Amino acid sequence: MKSCLVVDDSKVVRMVARKILEGLNFAIIEAEDGQQALEACQREMPDAVLLDWNMPVMSGLEFLVELRALPAVQQPIVVFCTTENDMAHIQQAIEAGANEYIMKPFDSDIIESKFSQVGLI
Secondary structure, eight states, X not given: OEEEEEEOSOHHHHHHHHHHHHHTTEEEEEESSHHHHHHHHHHSOOSEEEEOSOOSSSOHHHHHHHHHHSOOSSOOEEEEEESOXXXXXXXXXXXXXXXXXXXXXXXXXXXXXXXHHTTOO
């Protein structure tokens, strides 16, 4: 079973994402901010990360930069999931190493489509 780290400061968003991803046969790990997410990845690298941009402690972009700098054997697929939908943010995320970008609000069809596009399902 593949694993997905869901990183969002909103408990509701994490709960919705968990339900959708568990339905796609992912084991779910949750983090409330980028720092918790980085610590989770250092313990055990997930197959995928569903990542919010705006969070306390460490933003999604800061986390992504730190993640891509880790000497990991297998880096996860990172899908940003955020309300930041202008081209500057999308370009910044892709340049930092994001594989895909989803706009909030999202639903199961959007997540399934994006995860399929990057080869996770």
